Amino acid sequence: MATVNSRRVGDGGGAGGTFQPYLDSLRQELQQRDPTLLSVVLAVAVVLLTLVFWKFIWSRKRSQRAVLLVGLCDSGKTLLFVRLLTGHYRDTQTSITDSSAVYRVNNNRGNSLTLIDLPGHESLRLQFLERFKCSARAFVFVVDSASFQREVKDVAEFLYQVLIDSMGLKNTPSFLIACNKQDIAMAKSAKLIQQQLEKELNTLRVTRSAAPSTLDSSSTVPAHLGKKGKEFEFSQLPLKVEFLECSAKGGRGDAGSADIQNLEKWLAKIA
Amino acid sequence: MLDFFTIFSKGGLVLWCFQGVSDSCTGPVNALIRSVLLQERGGNNSFTHEALTLKYKLDNQFELVFVVGFQKILSLTYVDKLIDDVHRLFRDKYRTEIQQQSALSLLNGTFDFQNDFLRLLREAEESSKIRAPTTMKKFEDSEKAKKPVRSMIETRGEKPKEKAKSSKKKGAKKEVRFLLTGSDGPVATSKAAPAEKSSLPVGPENGELSKEELIRRKREEFIQKHGRGMDKSSKSMKSDVPKEKGKKAPRVWELGGCANKEVLDYSTPTTNGTPEAAVSEDINLIRGTGPGGQLQDLDCSSSDDEGAAPNSAKPSATKSTLGGMFGMLKGLVGSKSLSREDMESVLDKMRDHLIAKNVAADIAVQLCESVANKLEGKVMGTFSTVTSTVKQALQESLVQILQPQRRVDMLRDIMDAQRRQRPYVVTFCGVNGVGKSTNLAKISFWLLENGFSVLIAACDTFRAGAVEQLRTHTRRLSALHPPEKHGGRTMVQLFEKGYGKDAAGIAMEAIAFARNQGFDVVLVDTAGRMQDNAPLMTALAKLITVNTPDLVLFVGEALVGNEAVDQLVKFNRALADHSMAQTPRLIDGIVLTKFDTIDDKVGAAISMTYITSKPIVFVGTGQTYCDLRSLNAKAVVAALMKA
Numbered sequence: 001m002a003t004v005n006s007r008r009v010g011d012g013g014g015a016g017g018t019f020q021p022y023l024d025s026l027r028q029e030l031q032q033r034d035p036t037l038l039s040v041v042l043a044v045a046v047v048l049l050t051l052v053f054w055k056f057i058w059s060r061k062r063s064q065r066a067v068l069l070v071g072l073c074d075s076g077k078t079l080l081f082v083r084l085l086t087g088h089y090r091d092t093q094t095s096i097t098d099s100s101a102v103y104r105v106n107n108n109r110g111n112s113l114t115l116i117d118l119p120g121h122e123s124l125r126l127q128f129l130e131r132f133k134c135s136a137r138a139f140v141f142v143v144d145s146a147s148f149q150r151e152v153k154d155v156a157e158f159l160y161q162v163l164i165d166s167m168g169l170k171n172t173p174s175f176l177i178a179c180n181k182q183d184i185a186m187a188k189s190a191k192l193i194q195q196q197l198e199k200e201l202n203t204l205r206v207t208r209s210a211a212p213s214t215l216d217s218s219s220t221v222p223a224h225l226g227k228k229g230k231e232f233e234f235s236q237l238p239l240k241v242e243f244l245e246c247s248a249k250g251g252r253g254d255a256g257s258a259d260i261q262n263l264e265k266w267l268a269k270i271a
Numbered sequence: 272m273l274d275f276f277t278i279f280s281k282g283g284l285v286l287w288c289f290q291g292v293s294d295s296c297t298g299p300v301n302a303l304i305r306s307v308l309l310q311e312r313g314g315n316n317s318f319t320h321e322a323l324t325l326k327y328k329l330d331n332q333f334e335l336v337f338v339v340g341f342q343k344i345l346s347l348t349y350v351d352k353l354i355d356d357v358h359r360l361f362r363d364k365y366r367t368e369i370q371q372q373s374a375l376s377l378l379n380g381t382f383d384f385q386n387d388f389l390r391l392l393r394e395a396e397e398s399s400k401i402r403a404p405t406t407m408k409k410f411e412d413s414e415k416a417k418k419p420v421r422s423m424i425e426t427r428g429e430k431p432k433e434k435a436k437s438s439k440k441k442g443a444k445k446e447v448r449f450l451l452t453g454s455d456g457p458v459a460t461s462k463a464a465p466a467e468k469s470s471l472p473v474g475p476e477n478g479e480l481s482k483e484e485l486i487r488r489k490r491e492e493f494i495q496k497h498g499r500g501m502d503k504s505s506k507s508m509k510s511d512v513p514k515e516k517g518k519k520a521p522r523v524w525e526l527g528g529c530a531n532k533e534v535l536d537y538s539t540p541t542t543n544g545t546p547e548a549a550v551s552e553d554i555n556l557i558r559g560t561g562p563g564g565q566l567q568d569l570d571c572s573s574s575d576d577e578g579a580a581p582n583s584a585k586p587s588a589t590k591s592t593l594g595g596m597f598g599m600l601k602g603l604v605g606s607k608s609l610s611r612e613d614m615e616s617v618l619d620k621m622r623d624h625l626i627a628k629n630v631a632a633d634i635a636v637q638l639c640e641s642v643a644n645k646l647e648g649k650v651m652g653t654f655s656t657v658t659s660t661v662k663q664a665l666q667e668s669l670v671q672i673l674q675p676q677r678r679v680d681m682l683r684d685i686m687d688a689q690r691r692q693r694p695y696v697v698t699f700c701g702v703n704g705v706g707k708s709t710n711l712a713k714i715s716f717w718l719l720e721n722g723f724s725v726l727i728a729a730c731d732t733f734r735a736g737a738v739e740q741l742r743t744h745t746r747r748l749s750a751l752h753p754p755e756k757h758g759g760r761t762m763v764q765l766f767e768k769g770y771g772k773d774a775a776g777i778a779m780e781a782i783a784f785a786r787n788q789g790f791d792v793v794l795v796d797t798a799g800r801m802q803d804n805a806p807l808m809t810a811l812a813k814l815i816t817v818n819t820p821d822l823v824l825f826v827g828e829a830l831v832g833n834e835a836v837d838q839l840v841k842f843n844r845a846l847a848d849h850s851m852a853q854t855p856r857l858i859d860g861i862v863l864t865k866f867d868t869i870d871d872k873v874g875a876a877i878s879m880t881y882i883t884s885k886p887i888v889f890v891g892t893g894q895t896y897c898d899l900r901s902l903n904a905k906a907v908v909a910a911l912m913k914a
Contacts, residue, residue, distance in 0.1 A: 078283040086378050091285035093297060094304045097334060099282030101375045117282065121305065123671040154677055207682035210721050212889065212901045 066114045066135045067103075067267065070162055071142035072154055073120040076180040079248040080142060081117040083260055084267075089249070095119040098128055106264065111271040113137070125158065133165050138174040138270050140263075145179040145187035145245070148196070156200035160208065166239060174270050175241045178263060183247040190243040194234065202232040242266065273347075274323060274340045276388065278361060280369075280377055281334040287361075287382040299323050300338055316644075319343060328354045331649035332608055333362065333369040349395040356391050608650045609657065614643055617661045628911050630874030631833040634881050642668055666912055672877060673904040675884045679860045684821065685723055685791055694726070694785040696793045696818065698778075699862070700811055701826035702838055703799030706864035708737065709894060710826060711796050712744040716896040719752045719762050723791040728781035729767035730774040730814070731798040738767045741796060751896075764790070774798070775814040782818060795820065802841035811842075812849035815856055824888060825858045827879055828865045835878045843883065858883055864891035867898070871910040876902070 025037065069077045078092040078099070085101055100116040118128040139162060143155055159177075166173055177197075179190045188196075227236050234241040244266065247259040275296040276289040290296060299320045307318050307327075318325045322344075328337045337358055341347055361384060362369070368380035410416055618639045625635040642664050651660050681697075688695040697714075699707045708731070715725045727745060731737035745765040752762045766781040778795050785793045797814065800807035815823060825842060827835060839858070847855045861879050869875075876887060890900045 082284065082378060085375060088378075090378070091288065091297070092283045093277075093279050093285060094301050095281070095283030096304065096336075097281045099280070099284070101378075119283075122676055123674050126674060127667065127670060153680075153683065157678065157680070203683065203686060204680075207680055207686070210682060211680075212717060212899045 065112075065137055066100075066116050066132065067138045067140060067270075068129075068132055068136045069115065069117045069140050069142060070125070070129065070158075071120050071180075072144065072151060072158060073122075075120060075142045075144040076248045077117050077120060077142045080140075080178070080180065080246070080260070080263075081115060083248050084115060084264070094121060096121075096124070098132070103267070105268045105271040113267065113271055126161070129162065129165060133169060136166070136169070136173050137171075138176065138267075139166060141175070141177045142180050143177060143193060144181050145189075145193065146181045146184040148179075148188050148193055152196055152200055156197055156204055159197065160201060160204050163237065163239070167237070172239050175239045176263075176266055177241065177243050179243065179245045180248055182245045182259065183249050190245050194243050198232050198234060205232065273350075273392070274342065276337075276339045276357070278335060278337050278357075278382070278384075281336060282377075284377055286335070286377065286380075287384045287388075289385065289388055296338075296340065299325060299340055303327060303338060304336075326350055326354060328358055329644060329647075330358060330362065331645060331647055335361075335369065337361075347399075349399040352398075353391060353395040356395070357388060360387055360391065608648055609646050609660065611643060611647060613657050614646060614661055617658050618643055621661065621665055624914075625874060625877075625911070627872075628874040629830075629832050629869070629872040630911075631836045631878040633833075634836065634878050635874075638665070638668065638672075638877075638881075662912065666908055669877060669908045669911060670904050672881055673887070673902065673907060675880055675886055677886075679822065679886055679888045681718075681822070681888070682721060685718075688821065689791055694782060694790050694793045695822075696782055696795065696820035697822045697824060698795045698797065698815060698818075698820040699824050699826055700797050700815075700842065700858075701799060702801055705799065705826045705828045706891060707799065707826045708740055708744070708796055710862055710864055710889065710891045710899070711794050712741075712748070713891065713896055713899040714889065715744075715763060715792075715794055716748060716751070717899055718792055719748060722757075724757075724760060724762045724789075725764075726781060726785045726788075726790040726793045727763065727765050728778055728793055728795045729765060730777050730781075731796050732768075732770050732772050732774055732777070733798045735770075737796070737798070738765075738770065741765055741767070748896075764788075774810065775817050778814055778818045802838045802845075808841070808845035809849055812845050815846060816850050816852070819856065823856060823859045824862050825860070825879075825883075826862045826864060827875065829863050829869050829873065829875045830865055831875050833878075835875055836882055839879060839882045858885060860885055860888035862889045862891065863887050863902070866890050866900075867892045871913055873907050873910050876907055877911070 069081055071077050073094060078095055079090070081099065081101075082088065082090045082092070084103060095117065096119060098116055098118050100114055103113050103115045105111050105113060116132055118132065119125060141159060141162060144151070148155065163175075166175065177190075177193070179188070179193050181187055230236070244262045246263050273289070273291050275291060277285060277296055277300060278287045279285040279300075288296065302320045303318050303325050316327055318327070322342060323340045324343045325338055325340045327339075329335075330337070337354055339350055339354055341350065361382075364384075364387070365380065365382060368376050368382075370376075622635050622639045625638070626632055630638075642661065645668070646661065646664050649660075651657070681695075685695045699711055701707050711727065715727060718725050725748075727741055729738045729741045742765055745763055748763045749761070754761050766777075766784055768777050768780070774797060781795065782793055784790075795814075795818075797811060798807075800811065802808065823846075825839065827838065831838070843857050846857050850856060861883065863876055863879070866873075880887060887902045890902055892898045892900055
């Protein structure tokens with residue numbers, strides 16, 4: 001009843017008088033102690049507010065604060081994860097699922113990152129990479145420096161995959177290649193590993209782009225790494241790729257601490 | 272007795288370890304993880320690795336794995352129970368540490384489980400020893416002692432039935448039937464004396480008495496022994512009594528028919544040639560309604576079936592919807608952990624769905640078992656139903672199966688071989704008619720496009736027209752890639768020695784020829800052979816052993832169903848058996864052909880990769896040279912899970 005009156009009045013009035021009838025109706029409703037219209041409006045407003053709030057928080061949560069530890073099987077990712085978080089040594093087995101934990105960076109701002117340790121087994125690695133790559137702020141690719149010579153093709157293939165995936169992300173994450181297991185005498189240096197990987201990726205980008213297309217031809221041709229025509233170098237990539245050496249096991253095995261200061265410094269830098 | 276016992280999280284952290292021997296336990300456990308858990312063979316819970324048997328148990332709620340290892344030659348019975356007890360105790364004791372999402376709690380917690388474990392182990396070992404060896408029964412306890420001796424003595428001319436009946440009677444006064452003369456019988460009645468003389472006069476006397484006693488005896492014996500109803504005893508008495516008459520009446524079989532001449536004569540009383548009398552049945556019934564001359568279209572009256580089934584399902588459905596609704600609510604809101612019964616129906620449906628999509632039957636069964644094992648006890652998240660959880664897990668495991676090992680990157684390996692100045696040899700094997708020669712031509716076209724020179728070795732010396740087929744392909748490929756385009760170098764050539772020769776010899780000569788002429792790749796085409804044909808399988812194994820190709824590709828068609836399992840197993844076995852080397856050359860990759868003939872029944876891909884755990888290198892989708900694809904695991908799994 002009240003609304004009908006207000007509508008008639010609203011039609012007759014001008015722009016300035018449009019609010020007046022609504023206020024009148026509100027006042028009437030409040031007086032009547034039967035605030036149906038008011039409660040409906042209030043409820044809609046509350047719902048809208050919660051939606052906005054939720055979306056805000058949701059987008060905040062999905063913002064990239066994760067550092068992914070990737071690499072081949074047995075390269076030392078889980079032990080590195082443990083060392084970064086606690087500093088102790090633990091026995092590890094082949095991971096079947098991911099593990100994640102919040103890591104307090106030791107810089108003066110005291111930021112925190114989420115460290116995520118992904119399994120390295122061939123059947124699992126791509127699935128988990130798919131799942132977590134959207135929230136990745138940085139990738140730490142762990143390489144077993146001692147058995148690198150034997151596994152160079154596998155390392156290069158996985159590295160190629162990770163590089164292609166990370167180049168397809170919205171923001172370019174930082175990239176670190178950690179040459180682990182430096183405590184073993186036969187370990188290769190970071191420089192040598194870099195050279196070998198560049199050579200291997202040079203040939204790999206040609207062969208991978210020449211492979212037969214996949215079954216559903218909707219998939220696009222993979223992006224080309226680096227510049228065509230020139231030998232591949234990591235500096236040609238739009239991402240920043242760094243190399244460093246570390247040893248998760250440390251010089252003295254279980255007793256001593258790990259040699260991961262470089263890694264911690266790098267993490268502090270990107271946080 | 273145990274070699275080791277470890278508890279570790281699925282993320283890779285070892286929480287607690289007990290080592291009975293000094294060897295480290297990481298090696299066997301890693302082998303267990305890689306071959307069983309990651310390849311979805313988690314149906315049964317034991318695994319053998321070298322000299323050890325490993326038994327494991329998954330805790331899916333807290334993401335833990337319990338593994339125990341002991342020597343294969345021992346057969347310990349308490350291991351299963353021990354694992355269950357340890358699991359329960361560990362879970363209850365450290366519930367707070369293992370419950371949290373972050374790995375920090377696992378890292379920071381100390382798991383001092385040694386004493387509890389040793390206690391449980393001791394209990395388990397003792398319980399397995401508790402059963403004392405059974406002592407032998409003394410003679411007095413046995414049944415034989417309870418029987419009187421006279422019942423065990425056989426006499427001639429007596430009906431054995433009667434004797435048996437009388438022997439069961441305990442403590443009854445019986446006549447002693449002696450055949451022995453001059454022996455002191457243990458118990459003698461008044462009738463014993465005349466019985467000693469001869470057996471013949473005994474007969475009629477006994478016969479008289481037994482006829483009266485028979486019924487009484489039988490009644491008592493049945494009440495004693497069986498305690499069944501009276502009708503059974505009376506029935507048996509009735510059936511026995513006519514028999515006891517001394518003459519065996521012929522048994523009457525109800526359905527046996529009789530050999531009576533009149534009854535068996537079915538001939539109608541008519542002479543030959545005259546038509547039968549008019550049938551009294553309704554002509555219309557025989558003919559039916561409807562137009563006689565024209566053929567009508569098939570009328571799919573599926574409404575009847577639909578009407579019938581829901582009627583029967585409705586009463587049960589109404590009963591189950593109420594329970595289902597509450598269960599669904601509980602599942603939606605709370606944290607419900609999955610049990611086998613919940614998953615049973617969903618898994619059955621999924622198994623049937625997979626089989627309908629052409630996955631081999633036992634592989635589908637094993638897959639569903641493994642998924643059930645992985646999901647048992649897992650806590651479902653909010654807003655997820657049992658069906659969605661199971662489907663998700665199945666999808667993940669299918670993708671996992673399709674990406675088994677390092678990808679076979681042929682071009683990369685050919686470049687390596689080029690550098691070492693020797694040809695890269697690929698052998699194609701498979702059963703008859705799967706498309707080996709066609710796909711060989713497709714692959715050589717692809718290699719030519721990438722700038723490698725190819726030598727095709729025609730080692731199919733059996734099938735008529737095999738060499739001509741390859742010659743035609745070579746001619747076409749040369750036309751597409753003539754020597755002028757590649758600096759005067761012949762890019763593709765056929766190496767053949769006609770029909771009827773030894774295939775292994777031809778392959779060896781082809782490889783030598785390629786090395787001399789500087790060809791990059793040698794593609795060896797072999798004859799199709801059935802996996803059961805032992806001499807042909809030996810010949811194939813010999814070809815592969817002698818020539819040591821770089822890549823052995825098994826060509827299988829996507830239409831094959833359960834047969835794929837048999838083919839691959841037997842091919843691998845033949846290759847392994849006839850190889851002299853320590854590590855035999857097995858199938859390295861699979862080429863899946865005729866993929867365009869199946870719409871979404873792509874289950875053959877799963878069967879093949881599951882059996883061999885080798886990747887699918889190429890997929891053939893047609894008969895022209897461009898119809899060569901590589902496998903996209905996600906697309907295949909999506910097609911497989913599509914309803």
